[in-house]
Amino acid sequence: MLANYVPIFVMLPLGVVTIDNALEDKDTLVKQLKELKKAGVDGVMVDVWWGIIESKGPKQYDWSAYRSMFQAVQECGLKLQAIMSFHQCGGNVGDIVTIPIPQWVLDIGESNPDIFYTNLKGNRNREYLTLGVDNLPLFNGRTAVEIYSDYLKSFRENMSDFLESGLIIDIEVGLGPAGELRYPSYPETQGWAFPGIGEFQCYDKYLKAEFKEAAAIAGHPEWDLPDNAGEYNDTPESTEFFKSNGTYLTEKGKFFLTWYSYKLLSHGDQILDEANKVFLGCKLKLAAKVSGIHWWYETDNHAAELTAGYYNLKDRDGYRPIARMLSRHHAILNFTCLEMKNSEQSADAKSAPQELVQQVLSGGWRENIEVAGENALARYDSAAYDQILLNARPNGINKDGQPKLRMYGVTYLRLVDELLQETNFDIFKTFVKKMHADQDYCQDSEKYNHRLGPLERSKPKFSTEDLLDATKPVEPFPWDKETDMSVTGGGGGLLSYLISKIFSLFK
Secondary structure (H helix, E strand, O other): OHHHOOOEEEEOOOOOOOOOOOOOOHHHHHHHHHHHHHOOOOEEEEEEEHHHHOOOOOOOOOOHHHHHHHHHHHHOOOEEEEEEEOOOEOOOOOOOOOEOOOHHHHHHHHHOHHHEEEOOOOOEEEEEEOHHHOOOOOEOOEOHHHHHHHHHHHHHHHOHHHHHHOOEEEEEEOOOHHHEOOOOOOOHHHOOOOOOOOOOOOOOHHHHHHHHHHHHHOOOOOOOOOOOOOOOOOOHHHOOOOOOOOHHHOHHHHHHHHHHHHHHHHHHHHHHHHHHHHOOOOOOEEEEEOOOOOOOOOOOOOHHHHHHOOOOEOOEOOOHHHHHHHHOOOEEEEEOOOOOOHHHOOHHHOOOHHHHHHHHHHHHHHOOOOEEEEOOOOOOOHHHHHHHHHHHOOOOOOOOOOOOOOOOEEEEOOOOHHHHOHHHHHHHHHHHHHHOOOOOOOOOHHHHOOOOOOOOOOOOOOOHHHHHHOOOOOOOOOOOOOOOOOOOOOOOHHHHHHHHHHHHHOO
16 A cells, blocks of 8 residues: 555745844744654655845855754754745745745846846836846846756755755756746736736846747747737636637747746756756755646636747647656656646636646656645645545546556645644644545655656757647646545545535635
């Protein structure tokens, strides 16, 4: 039965290390970590904020508070997943702490605001640097990619003992806002509200110039970036770009969407290649997070996915090319919204989180990579846990060996006081046990076929044709209707259904 075991991690609080680079309440953290350990949790995940570590100036890194925190995690017998968080904390769903990117970078942005993602109206987003500056030496002689690479090198040097001891088992490389490989198309700081379609974010001068160059090479120097795709809170049909028979279906629209999505893919590819070089030989895996944009998924245009950079339509897979790119770096695809059911979403959002999860995970498995995931919103009810369990093993338990489909791991968001309240924590402990296929906590990951060998060098880069080949839609793997490892003891159960319905009323 151990072959069915899916390890479960818990995301630490956003401000566990403060903006002043201090681990202020270590005693409380250690107490909470011990509670998680007693519950059978395998490890924790934590954001390692660029805005904290390199805040004092270029290449002035201070890892001391994080070293103290890592030591506490190690002493509690938990494993660690570290996120290299090159984005701002604050302005996204669930952000209760504000940690900007380093001030010296923001200062450069004062005189050159085009280093930030920009929408059609010219609004700048200071969450994350535009991919348009990835290879431009605008930061005291360094490019954005060199900044990220230097940060990763410093992490490896300063955390070498934790890497060698096996504490750190994966490095998730932040590739955009909220640490996700996407454009910041739906920023609450600029007035976006669910289920708005969002806006394209490629109107900084660098990406504008790149697009004009690409259009000219394609024989269409007259083409410009879209000016008819609406505003953050529009519906698709109210825009010329996304409406039925809209611009997105024209030659010009397809060219733009291919360019926009490919720029994002190349951005992730280049930074992961750097990460692979830095952590070569370490016994860990690299990972990248993809956002679960489930609203407007049921429409032909998939507008909210398109503005975020996922060129996904009924006849075009926008996620398998990402999985294919990740495969060359031996990287895990980490997806979100695992807890969501279609029935919990408002009908006007045309939302389909279940089919989206099925599509993305299937694409990862078809590309022979490991897939992991997390919940998008805080949930403490059995219906949410059962949905996560279903996605973790879509065809259930295999009593004779490894199940056909099994997620590599799941991270639960997040460690807060509410999770540790007795009633909530009791059901969470049952959830952990079910993730482990009713087996006891297992420290030796090889026993459930997780072998962590030294990280190998990335394989050769895929051609554009290879990546475009991955856009051909393939039927997703079939999913069971409900998990065979329900936290209620049944196969989903009436109680779970009622809780789910009550939750949807208060959403």
